[in-house]
Amino acid sequence: MKLNWIGIVSIIIGVKSEMYWTYNLSFGGFFMIGIKVKESNENIIVSWQLSKVEIPKNETIEVISDETYGGEEQTAMRIGYPYATTERVVIKTSKQNYILFTNDTSIKNKIDRMIK
Secondary structure (H helix, E strand, O other): OOOOHHHHHHHHHHHOOOHHHHHHHHHHHHHOOOOEEEEOOOEEEEEEOOEEEEEEHHHEEEEEEOOOOOOOOOOOEEEOOOOOOOEEEEEEEOOOEEEEEEOOOOHHHHHHHHHO
16 A cells, blocks of 8 residues: 555544544644646546546636635536635636635646737
8 A cells, every 4th residue: 555645644643542643643734735627638637635636728718817705607516715815717618617725826827828
């Protein structure tokens, strides 16, 4: 079994039985990791925590900012931790919409450059 640093920290948390340490380490270490956006040949790759979503560039309709708290699009796939984040970026595609919850103010511009 191959362990990354998150797996090792999880084992340490499991050994430590006090809830205080588990709460502080998981909140500061896992939930606040930011969203990363990368570009491949035909896809935009959005990764957050242990998840990875590939969005085809040719299906992307528009990338907009959403000023609402939870995101206006009800059926959208939500990526990121919605609490304590300032930016909501909506990626509209022909098949699925995505809402990215982030504090990175430049992420919308990065995605715009990738799809053009």
